[in-house]
Amino acid sequence: ETLQRVSLGTHGSQESQDSRLHRAASLRCEDLRDDCNEVVGPLLENCGQDPSDVLMKCMKSCGACDYATLVEEAMQCADTNAECASWAASGECQTNPRYMLSHCTTSCGTCESKREGCKRLNSTAPMAIPGxxxxxxxxxxxxxxxxxxxxxxxxxxxxxxxxxxxxxxxxxxxxxxxxxxxxxxxxxxxxxxxxxxxxxxxxxxxxxxxxxxxxxxxxxxxxxxxxxxxxxxxxxxxxxxxxxxxxxxxxxxxxxxxxxxxxxxxxxxxxxxxxxxxxxxxxxxxxxxxxxxxxxxxxxxxxxxxxxxxxxxxxxxxxxxxxxxxxxxxxxxxxxxxxxxxxxxxxxxxxxxxxxxxxxxxxx
Ligand SMILES: O=C(O)CCC(=O)C(=O)O
Ligand SMILES: [Fe+2]
CATH class of the missing domain: 2.60.120.620 (q2cbj1_9rhob like domain)
Structure with missing residues:
Protein backbone atom coordinates (compact mmCIF):
# COMPACT_ATOMS: atom_id res chain seq x y z
CA GLU A 1 0.00 0.00 0.00
CA THR A 2 1.42 3.37 -0.98
CA LEU A 3 1.67 6.09 1.59
CA GLN A 4 -0.72 8.94 1.17
CA ARG A 5 0.16 12.27 2.61
CA VAL A 6 -2.19 14.50 4.47
CA SER A 7 -1.83 18.23 4.47
CA LEU A 8 -0.61 19.22 7.87
CA GLY A 9 -2.42 22.51 7.67
CA THR A 10 0.44 24.95 7.94
CA HIS A 11 3.04 25.61 5.30
CA GLY A 12 6.21 27.53 4.53
CA SER A 13 7.76 29.49 7.31
CA GLN A 14 4.78 28.83 9.57
CA GLU A 15 5.33 25.10 9.50
CA SER A 16 6.84 24.04 12.75
CA GLN A 17 10.04 22.11 13.00
CA ASP A 18 8.02 19.25 14.44
CA SER A 19 5.58 18.93 11.60
CA ARG A 20 8.35 19.21 9.00
CA LEU A 21 10.03 16.30 10.71
CA HIS A 22 6.82 14.30 10.73
CA ARG A 23 6.23 15.01 7.08
CA ALA A 24 9.68 13.80 6.13
CA ALA A 25 9.47 10.81 8.41
CA SER A 26 6.18 9.48 7.16
CA LEU A 27 7.26 9.76 3.54
CA ARG A 28 10.20 7.53 4.27
CA CYS A 29 8.50 6.13 7.33
CA GLU A 30 11.29 6.42 9.80
CA ASP A 31 11.29 6.74 13.52
CA LEU A 32 11.82 10.29 14.79
CA ARG A 33 13.21 9.31 18.15
CA ASP A 34 16.50 7.54 18.79
CA ASP A 35 15.04 5.52 21.62
CA CYS A 36 12.04 4.04 19.79
CA ASN A 37 13.30 0.51 20.35
CA GLU A 38 12.94 0.97 24.08
CA VAL A 39 9.99 3.33 24.41
CA VAL A 40 7.57 1.19 22.39
CA GLY A 41 7.72 -1.46 25.11
CA PRO A 42 8.25 -5.21 24.70
CA LEU A 43 4.76 -5.82 23.22
CA LEU A 44 4.58 -2.42 21.47
CA GLU A 45 1.98 -1.54 24.07
CA ASN A 46 3.18 2.03 24.50
CA CYS A 47 2.25 2.87 20.91
CA GLY A 48 -1.40 2.80 21.98
CA GLN A 49 -0.71 3.93 25.53
CA ASP A 50 0.97 7.16 24.53
CA PRO A 51 0.11 7.98 20.93
CA SER A 52 1.46 11.53 20.76
CA ASP A 53 4.91 10.71 22.13
CA VAL A 54 5.38 7.12 21.03
CA LEU A 55 3.09 6.21 18.10
CA MET A 56 3.54 9.51 16.28
CA LYS A 57 7.29 9.59 16.80
CA CYS A 58 7.98 5.88 16.36
CA MET A 59 5.66 5.15 13.45
CA LYS A 60 8.03 2.56 11.98
CA SER A 61 8.70 0.69 15.21
CA CYS A 62 4.97 0.69 15.96
CA GLY A 63 4.23 -0.81 12.54
CA ALA A 64 1.93 2.08 11.65
CA CYS A 65 3.53 3.23 8.38
CA ASP A 66 0.56 2.13 6.26
CA TYR A 67 -1.67 4.34 8.35
CA ALA A 68 0.62 7.35 8.72
CA THR A 69 -2.06 9.64 7.29
CA LEU A 70 -4.62 8.52 9.80
CA VAL A 71 -2.22 8.83 12.72
CA GLU A 72 -1.14 12.30 11.68
CA GLU A 73 -4.71 13.39 11.25
CA ALA A 74 -5.48 12.25 14.78
CA MET A 75 -2.44 13.95 16.29
CA GLN A 76 -2.45 17.15 14.27
CA CYS A 77 -3.75 20.41 15.62
CA ALA A 78 -5.49 22.26 12.83
CA ASP A 79 -8.93 23.27 11.68
CA THR A 80 -9.99 20.92 8.91
CA ASN A 81 -12.57 23.28 7.46
CA ALA A 82 -12.20 26.93 6.45
CA GLU A 83 -15.46 27.70 8.26
CA CYS A 84 -14.21 26.46 11.63
CA ALA A 85 -13.45 29.92 13.03
CA SER A 86 -16.86 31.34 12.20
CA TRP A 87 -18.65 28.22 13.42
CA ALA A 88 -16.75 28.45 16.69
CA ALA A 89 -17.64 32.13 17.02
CA SER A 90 -21.31 31.25 16.75
CA GLY A 91 -21.08 28.68 19.54
CA GLU A 92 -20.84 25.48 17.50
CA CYS A 93 -18.08 24.03 19.73
CA GLN A 94 -20.76 23.76 22.41
CA THR A 95 -23.80 22.94 20.29
CA ASN A 96 -22.12 20.49 17.89
CA PRO A 97 -19.23 19.08 19.91
CA ARG A 98 -19.07 15.70 18.21
CA TYR A 99 -17.83 17.21 14.97
CA MET A 100 -16.31 20.46 16.18
CA LEU A 101 -14.05 19.25 18.98
CA SER A 102 -12.12 16.90 16.71
CA HIS A 103 -12.29 18.80 13.40
CA CYS A 104 -11.99 22.43 14.47
CA THR A 105 -9.36 21.93 17.14
CA THR A 106 -7.62 25.27 16.71
CA SER A 107 -10.83 27.29 16.83
CA CYS A 108 -12.32 25.28 19.70
CA GLY A 109 -9.01 25.10 21.56
CA THR A 110 -9.21 21.33 21.85
CA CYS A 111 -5.88 20.16 20.39
CA GLU A 112 -4.77 18.53 23.59
CA SER A 113 -8.05 16.77 24.34
CA LYS A 114 -8.26 15.50 20.77
CA ARG A 115 -4.89 13.80 21.14
CA GLU A 116 -5.81 12.54 24.61
CA GLY A 117 -8.93 11.04 23.06
CA CYS A 118 -6.74 8.48 21.28
CA LYS A 119 -5.00 7.49 24.50
CA ARG A 120 -5.68 4.07 25.90
CA LEU A 121 -7.68 4.24 29.12
CA ASN A 122 -7.21 0.95 30.88
CA SER A 123 -3.85 -0.65 30.54
CA THR A 124 -4.75 -4.18 31.54
CA ALA A 125 -5.30 -6.53 28.65
CA PRO A 126 -6.54 -9.74 30.30
CA MET A 127 -5.77 -11.83 27.24
CA ALA A 128 -2.38 -10.34 26.44
CA ILE A 129 -0.50 -13.31 27.80
CA PRO A 130 0.52 -16.28 25.68
CA GLY A 131 -2.00 -19.04 26.27
O1 LIG B 1 -24.01 -13.02 8.93
C1 LIG B 1 -23.09 -13.81 9.11
O2 LIG B 1 -23.28 -15.03 9.09
C2 LIG B 1 -21.70 -13.31 9.37
C3 LIG B 1 -21.64 -11.80 9.43
C4 LIG B 1 -20.24 -11.30 9.55
O3 LIG B 1 -19.30 -12.00 9.33
C5 LIG B 1 -20.00 -9.90 9.97
O4 LIG B 1 -20.97 -9.14 10.11
O5 LIG B 1 -18.83 -9.53 10.19
FE1 LIG C 1 -17.46 -11.04 10.00
Whole structure:
Protein backbone atom coordinates (compact mmCIF):
# COMPACT_ATOMS: atom_id res chain seq x y z
CA GLU A 1 0.00 0.00 0.00
CA THR A 2 1.42 3.37 -0.98
CA LEU A 3 1.67 6.09 1.59
CA GLN A 4 -0.72 8.94 1.17
CA ARG A 5 0.16 12.27 2.61
CA VAL A 6 -2.19 14.50 4.47
CA SER A 7 -1.83 18.23 4.47
CA LEU A 8 -0.61 19.22 7.87
CA GLY A 9 -2.42 22.51 7.67
CA THR A 10 0.44 24.95 7.94
CA HIS A 11 3.04 25.61 5.30
CA GLY A 12 6.21 27.53 4.53
CA SER A 13 7.76 29.49 7.31
CA GLN A 14 4.78 28.83 9.57
CA GLU A 15 5.33 25.10 9.50
CA SER A 16 6.84 24.04 12.75
CA GLN A 17 10.04 22.11 13.00
CA ASP A 18 8.02 19.25 14.44
CA SER A 19 5.58 18.93 11.60
CA ARG A 20 8.35 19.21 9.00
CA LEU A 21 10.03 16.30 10.71
CA HIS A 22 6.82 14.30 10.73
CA ARG A 23 6.23 15.01 7.08
CA ALA A 24 9.68 13.80 6.13
CA ALA A 25 9.47 10.81 8.41
CA SER A 26 6.18 9.48 7.16
CA LEU A 27 7.26 9.76 3.54
CA ARG A 28 10.20 7.53 4.27
CA CYS A 29 8.50 6.13 7.33
CA GLU A 30 11.29 6.42 9.80
CA ASP A 31 11.29 6.74 13.52
CA LEU A 32 11.82 10.29 14.79
CA ARG A 33 13.21 9.31 18.15
CA ASP A 34 16.50 7.54 18.79
CA ASP A 35 15.04 5.52 21.62
CA CYS A 36 12.04 4.04 19.79
CA ASN A 37 13.30 0.51 20.35
CA GLU A 38 12.94 0.97 24.08
CA VAL A 39 9.99 3.33 24.41
CA VAL A 40 7.57 1.19 22.39
CA GLY A 41 7.72 -1.46 25.11
CA PRO A 42 8.25 -5.21 24.70
CA LEU A 43 4.76 -5.82 23.22
CA LEU A 44 4.58 -2.42 21.47
CA GLU A 45 1.98 -1.54 24.07
CA ASN A 46 3.18 2.03 24.50
CA CYS A 47 2.25 2.87 20.91
CA GLY A 48 -1.40 2.80 21.98
CA GLN A 49 -0.71 3.93 25.53
CA ASP A 50 0.97 7.16 24.53
CA PRO A 51 0.11 7.98 20.93
CA SER A 52 1.46 11.53 20.76
CA ASP A 53 4.91 10.71 22.13
CA VAL A 54 5.38 7.12 21.03
CA LEU A 55 3.09 6.21 18.10
CA MET A 56 3.54 9.51 16.28
CA LYS A 57 7.29 9.59 16.80
CA CYS A 58 7.98 5.88 16.36
CA MET A 59 5.66 5.15 13.45
CA LYS A 60 8.03 2.56 11.98
CA SER A 61 8.70 0.69 15.21
CA CYS A 62 4.97 0.69 15.96
CA GLY A 63 4.23 -0.81 12.54
CA ALA A 64 1.93 2.08 11.65
CA CYS A 65 3.53 3.23 8.38
CA ASP A 66 0.56 2.13 6.26
CA TYR A 67 -1.67 4.34 8.35
CA ALA A 68 0.62 7.35 8.72
CA THR A 69 -2.06 9.64 7.29
CA LEU A 70 -4.62 8.52 9.80
CA VAL A 71 -2.22 8.83 12.72
CA GLU A 72 -1.14 12.30 11.68
CA GLU A 73 -4.71 13.39 11.25
CA ALA A 74 -5.48 12.25 14.78
CA MET A 75 -2.44 13.95 16.29
CA GLN A 76 -2.45 17.15 14.27
CA CYS A 77 -3.75 20.41 15.62
CA ALA A 78 -5.49 22.26 12.83
CA ASP A 79 -8.93 23.27 11.68
CA THR A 80 -9.99 20.92 8.91
CA ASN A 81 -12.57 23.28 7.46
CA ALA A 82 -12.20 26.93 6.45
CA GLU A 83 -15.46 27.70 8.26
CA CYS A 84 -14.21 26.46 11.63
CA ALA A 85 -13.45 29.92 13.03
CA SER A 86 -16.86 31.34 12.20
CA TRP A 87 -18.65 28.22 13.42
CA ALA A 88 -16.75 28.45 16.69
CA ALA A 89 -17.64 32.13 17.02
CA SER A 90 -21.31 31.25 16.75
CA GLY A 91 -21.08 28.68 19.54
CA GLU A 92 -20.84 25.48 17.50
CA CYS A 93 -18.08 24.03 19.73
CA GLN A 94 -20.76 23.76 22.41
CA THR A 95 -23.80 22.94 20.29
CA ASN A 96 -22.12 20.49 17.89
CA PRO A 97 -19.23 19.08 19.91
CA ARG A 98 -19.07 15.70 18.21
CA TYR A 99 -17.83 17.21 14.97
CA MET A 100 -16.31 20.46 16.18
CA LEU A 101 -14.05 19.25 18.98
CA SER A 102 -12.12 16.90 16.71
CA HIS A 103 -12.29 18.80 13.40
CA CYS A 104 -11.99 22.43 14.47
CA THR A 105 -9.36 21.93 17.14
CA THR A 106 -7.62 25.27 16.71
CA SER A 107 -10.83 27.29 16.83
CA CYS A 108 -12.32 25.28 19.70
CA GLY A 109 -9.01 25.10 21.56
CA THR A 110 -9.21 21.33 21.85
CA CYS A 111 -5.88 20.16 20.39
CA GLU A 112 -4.77 18.53 23.59
CA SER A 113 -8.05 16.77 24.34
CA LYS A 114 -8.26 15.50 20.77
CA ARG A 115 -4.89 13.80 21.14
CA GLU A 116 -5.81 12.54 24.61
CA GLY A 117 -8.93 11.04 23.06
CA CYS A 118 -6.74 8.48 21.28
CA LYS A 119 -5.00 7.49 24.50
CA ARG A 120 -5.68 4.07 25.90
CA LEU A 121 -7.68 4.24 29.12
CA ASN A 122 -7.21 0.95 30.88
CA SER A 123 -3.85 -0.65 30.54
CA THR A 124 -4.75 -4.18 31.54
CA ALA A 125 -5.30 -6.53 28.65
CA PRO A 126 -6.54 -9.74 30.30
CA MET A 127 -5.77 -11.83 27.24
CA ALA A 128 -2.38 -10.34 26.44
CA ILE A 129 -0.50 -13.31 27.80
CA PRO A 130 0.52 -16.28 25.68
CA GLY A 131 -2.00 -19.04 26.27
CA UNK A 132 -4.61 -16.65 27.66
CA UNK A 133 -6.99 -17.11 24.77
CA UNK A 134 -6.51 -20.84 24.76
CA UNK A 135 -7.42 -20.98 28.45
CA UNK A 136 -10.53 -18.90 27.82
CA UNK A 137 -11.75 -21.24 25.06
CA UNK A 138 -11.02 -24.37 27.16
CA UNK A 139 -13.03 -22.93 30.03
CA UNK A 140 -15.87 -21.78 27.78
CA UNK A 141 -16.21 -25.32 26.46
CA UNK A 142 -16.80 -26.84 29.89
CA UNK A 143 -18.13 -24.07 32.17
CA UNK A 144 -21.42 -23.33 30.35
CA UNK A 145 -23.35 -26.60 29.91
CA UNK A 146 -26.56 -24.54 29.66
CA UNK A 147 -25.37 -23.33 26.25
CA UNK A 148 -24.38 -26.82 25.05
CA UNK A 149 -21.00 -25.68 23.73
CA UNK A 150 -19.34 -27.67 20.97
CA UNK A 151 -15.95 -27.10 19.34
CA UNK A 152 -16.38 -26.84 15.56
CA UNK A 153 -12.63 -26.40 15.37
CA UNK A 154 -9.92 -26.61 18.02
CA UNK A 155 -6.16 -27.02 18.17
CA UNK A 156 -4.84 -30.46 19.04
CA UNK A 157 -3.31 -30.52 22.51
CA UNK A 158 -0.10 -28.55 22.79
CA UNK A 159 -0.25 -27.23 19.23
CA UNK A 160 -1.68 -24.35 17.27
CA UNK A 161 -2.64 -26.41 14.26
CA UNK A 162 -6.21 -25.05 14.10
CA UNK A 163 -8.07 -22.06 15.50
CA UNK A 164 -10.81 -22.34 18.08
CA UNK A 165 -14.38 -22.00 16.83
CA UNK A 166 -17.04 -22.67 19.47
CA UNK A 167 -20.76 -23.03 18.91
CA UNK A 168 -23.34 -22.38 21.63
CA UNK A 169 -27.11 -22.86 21.81
CA UNK A 170 -29.86 -21.09 23.73
CA UNK A 171 -28.04 -17.82 24.25
CA UNK A 172 -31.43 -16.14 24.11
CA UNK A 173 -35.12 -16.92 23.72
CA UNK A 174 -37.39 -15.96 20.86
CA UNK A 175 -38.98 -13.21 22.98
CA UNK A 176 -35.55 -11.80 23.78
CA UNK A 177 -34.51 -11.91 20.12
CA UNK A 178 -37.65 -10.02 19.15
CA UNK A 179 -37.08 -7.50 21.94
CA UNK A 180 -33.56 -6.94 20.70
CA UNK A 181 -34.62 -6.34 17.11
CA UNK A 182 -37.38 -4.03 18.33
CA UNK A 183 -34.91 -2.11 20.52
CA UNK A 184 -33.03 -0.96 17.44
CA UNK A 185 -34.50 2.43 16.63
CA UNK A 186 -36.21 2.35 13.20
CA UNK A 187 -34.02 5.24 12.11
CA UNK A 188 -30.92 3.30 13.21
CA UNK A 189 -31.16 0.85 10.30
CA UNK A 190 -28.96 1.50 7.31
CA UNK A 191 -27.28 -0.33 4.46
CA UNK A 192 -24.18 -2.21 5.64
CA UNK A 193 -21.99 -0.50 3.11
CA UNK A 194 -18.99 -2.40 1.85
CA UNK A 195 -17.67 -2.71 -1.65
CA UNK A 196 -19.36 -0.82 -4.47
CA UNK A 197 -22.54 -1.14 -6.49
CA UNK A 198 -20.95 -3.21 -9.23
CA UNK A 199 -19.38 -5.78 -6.96
CA UNK A 200 -20.83 -5.32 -3.51
CA UNK A 201 -19.12 -7.08 -0.62
CA UNK A 202 -21.99 -6.76 1.80
CA UNK A 203 -25.66 -6.19 1.03
CA UNK A 204 -27.41 -6.62 4.38
CA UNK A 205 -28.83 -3.82 6.51
CA UNK A 206 -27.60 -3.12 10.02
CA UNK A 207 -28.34 -1.23 13.18
CA UNK A 208 -25.85 -0.24 15.87
CA UNK A 209 -27.59 -1.07 19.13
CA UNK A 210 -25.77 1.65 21.05
CA UNK A 211 -26.61 4.50 23.40
CA UNK A 212 -28.74 6.23 20.79
CA UNK A 213 -32.37 5.56 21.63
CA UNK A 214 -31.25 3.49 24.63
CA UNK A 215 -31.00 0.28 22.57
CA UNK A 216 -28.02 -1.09 24.50
CA UNK A 217 -29.86 -0.55 27.79
CA UNK A 218 -32.91 -2.59 26.76
CA UNK A 219 -33.12 -5.48 29.19
CA UNK A 220 -32.81 -8.23 26.58
CA UNK A 221 -29.79 -6.52 25.02
CA UNK A 222 -28.03 -5.79 28.28
CA UNK A 223 -28.59 -9.30 29.66
CA UNK A 224 -27.33 -10.94 26.49
CA UNK A 225 -24.25 -8.72 26.51
CA UNK A 226 -23.47 -9.80 30.07
CA UNK A 227 -24.00 -13.49 29.29
CA UNK A 228 -21.61 -13.28 26.36
CA UNK A 229 -18.99 -11.35 28.31
CA UNK A 230 -19.20 -13.96 31.07
CA UNK A 231 -17.99 -16.47 28.53
CA UNK A 232 -15.09 -14.39 27.23
CA UNK A 233 -14.26 -12.91 30.66
CA UNK A 234 -13.74 -9.42 29.30
CA UNK A 235 -14.90 -6.16 30.90
CA UNK A 236 -18.13 -4.55 29.65
CA UNK A 237 -16.23 -1.54 28.33
CA UNK A 238 -14.09 -3.75 26.06
CA UNK A 239 -17.07 -4.80 23.98
CA UNK A 240 -18.43 -2.79 21.08
CA UNK A 241 -22.16 -2.25 20.88
CA UNK A 242 -24.19 -4.99 19.21
CA UNK A 243 -24.31 -4.62 15.46
CA UNK A 244 -27.67 -6.10 14.53
CA UNK A 245 -27.91 -7.45 10.99
CA UNK A 246 -30.83 -8.20 8.70
CA UNK A 247 -30.45 -10.22 5.50
CA UNK A 248 -33.33 -10.63 3.10
CA UNK A 249 -33.46 -13.15 0.26
CA UNK A 250 -30.30 -12.88 -1.86
CA UNK A 251 -28.37 -10.72 0.62
CA UNK A 252 -24.88 -11.74 1.75
CA UNK A 253 -21.53 -10.65 3.14
CA UNK A 254 -18.55 -11.89 1.10
CA UNK A 255 -15.40 -13.34 2.58
CA UNK A 256 -13.66 -10.99 4.99
CA UNK A 257 -11.83 -10.83 8.28
CA UNK A 258 -13.17 -9.06 11.36
CA UNK A 259 -9.85 -7.79 12.75
CA UNK A 260 -9.85 -4.21 11.50
CA UNK A 261 -8.32 -2.17 14.30
CA UNK A 262 -4.58 -1.81 14.72
CA UNK A 263 -2.91 -2.71 18.01
CA UNK A 264 -2.08 0.99 18.52
CA UNK A 265 -5.71 2.16 18.62
CA UNK A 266 -7.11 2.98 22.08
CA UNK A 267 -9.37 -0.07 22.02
CA UNK A 268 -6.66 -2.33 20.60
CA UNK A 269 -7.37 -5.28 18.32
CA UNK A 270 -10.66 -7.11 18.00
CA UNK A 271 -9.81 -10.20 20.00
CA UNK A 272 -13.00 -12.12 19.33
CA UNK A 273 -16.17 -12.12 17.40
CA UNK A 274 -19.12 -13.46 19.35
CA UNK A 275 -21.87 -13.81 16.75
CA UNK A 276 -25.47 -14.72 17.57
CA UNK A 277 -28.42 -15.62 15.38
CA UNK A 278 -31.70 -13.88 16.19
CA UNK A 279 -33.90 -15.88 13.81
CA UNK A 280 -34.20 -19.22 12.10
CA UNK A 281 -33.73 -19.11 8.34
CA UNK A 282 -35.68 -21.45 6.10
CA UNK A 283 -32.88 -21.87 3.57
CA UNK A 284 -29.38 -20.44 3.10
CA UNK A 285 -27.75 -17.68 5.14
CA UNK A 286 -25.09 -19.89 6.72
CA UNK A 287 -21.85 -18.54 8.13
CA UNK A 288 -18.97 -20.20 6.31
CA UNK A 289 -15.36 -20.26 7.47
CA UNK A 290 -13.74 -20.41 4.08
CA UNK A 291 -10.36 -21.78 5.16
CA UNK A 292 -11.75 -24.27 7.65
CA UNK A 293 -14.51 -25.85 5.61
CA UNK A 294 -17.06 -25.14 8.33
CA UNK A 295 -20.56 -23.80 7.66
CA UNK A 296 -22.81 -22.89 10.57
CA UNK A 297 -26.54 -23.01 9.99
CA UNK A 298 -28.47 -20.04 11.38
CA UNK A 299 -30.69 -20.94 14.34
CA UNK A 300 -32.34 -18.60 16.79
CA UNK A 301 -30.27 -18.52 19.99
CA UNK A 302 -27.22 -20.16 18.44
CA UNK A 303 -23.91 -18.35 18.80
CA UNK A 304 -20.40 -18.75 17.40
CA UNK A 305 -17.25 -17.50 19.07
CA UNK A 306 -13.89 -17.28 17.34
CA UNK A 307 -10.60 -15.42 17.67
CA UNK A 308 -9.47 -12.74 15.25
CA UNK A 309 -5.88 -12.63 16.45
CA UNK A 310 -3.22 -15.14 17.37
CA UNK A 311 -2.95 -16.40 20.92
CA UNK A 312 0.09 -14.82 22.53
CA UNK A 313 0.68 -12.49 19.58
CA UNK A 314 -2.29 -10.21 19.60
CA UNK A 315 -0.86 -7.86 17.03
CA UNK A 316 -1.24 -10.39 14.24
CA UNK A 317 -4.52 -11.50 12.75
CA UNK A 318 -5.36 -15.17 12.78
CA UNK A 319 -5.67 -15.53 9.03
CA UNK A 320 -7.50 -18.82 9.38
CA UNK A 321 -10.73 -17.19 10.56
CA UNK A 322 -11.77 -15.58 7.31
CA UNK A 323 -15.50 -16.11 6.86
CA UNK A 324 -18.54 -15.11 4.83
CA UNK A 325 -22.31 -14.91 5.16
CA UNK A 326 -23.88 -17.01 2.42
CA UNK A 327 -26.90 -15.55 0.63
CA UNK A 328 -30.28 -16.12 2.21
CA UNK A 329 -32.32 -18.36 -0.07
CA UNK A 330 -35.62 -18.36 1.79
CA UNK A 331 -36.75 -16.44 4.85
CA UNK A 332 -35.17 -13.53 6.71
CA UNK A 333 -31.97 -13.76 8.71
CA UNK A 334 -31.47 -11.62 11.79
CA UNK A 335 -28.17 -11.87 13.66
CA UNK A 336 -25.80 -9.74 15.71
CA UNK A 337 -22.08 -9.22 16.19
CA UNK A 338 -20.57 -8.50 19.57
CA UNK A 339 -16.95 -7.63 18.85
CA UNK A 340 -14.64 -7.59 21.84
CA UNK A 341 -11.38 -5.71 22.14
CA UNK A 342 -8.18 -5.89 24.16
CA UNK A 343 -8.97 -2.60 25.89
CA UNK A 344 -11.78 -0.18 26.69
CA UNK A 345 -13.75 0.58 23.53
CA UNK A 346 -16.83 2.30 24.94
CA UNK A 347 -15.21 5.26 26.69
CA UNK A 348 -13.17 6.57 23.74
CA UNK A 349 -16.12 5.82 21.46
CA UNK A 350 -18.38 7.94 23.65
CA UNK A 351 -15.94 10.87 23.60
CA UNK A 352 -15.79 10.73 19.81
CA UNK A 353 -12.49 12.61 19.84
CA UNK A 354 -10.15 10.01 18.38
CA UNK A 355 -10.32 10.15 14.60
CA UNK A 356 -8.92 6.66 14.03
CA UNK A 357 -11.04 4.82 16.58
CA UNK A 358 -13.75 3.72 14.15
CA UNK A 359 -11.66 3.64 10.97
CA UNK A 360 -10.23 0.49 9.47
CA UNK A 361 -6.57 0.50 10.48
CA UNK A 362 -5.81 -3.13 9.77
CA UNK A 363 -6.57 -4.51 6.34
CA UNK A 364 -6.24 -8.14 7.34
O1 LIG B 1 -24.01 -13.02 8.93
C1 LIG B 1 -23.09 -13.81 9.11
O2 LIG B 1 -23.28 -15.03 9.09
C2 LIG B 1 -21.70 -13.31 9.37
C3 LIG B 1 -21.64 -11.80 9.43
C4 LIG B 1 -20.24 -11.30 9.55
O3 LIG B 1 -19.30 -12.00 9.33
C5 LIG B 1 -20.00 -9.90 9.97
O4 LIG B 1 -20.97 -9.14 10.11
O5 LIG B 1 -18.83 -9.53 10.19
FE1 LIG C 1 -17.46 -11.04 10.00
Missing amino acids: GMHAMFERALTAFPEYQPTALSRPSPGTDDAPWVLQFENLLTEDQAMAMIAACPPKGWSASLAGDQLSPVRTSTQCWCDEGGGCMRAEAVHDLTMRMLNVTMLPYENAEYFQVLKYEVGQFYRQHHDQQSAHWTPQGVRLFTFFVYLSDVEDGGGTRFTDLGITVKPKLGRGILWPSVQDGNLRDSDRRTHHEALPVVKGVKYAANLWQHSYDFKTPSRSGLCVFLGKNSNHA
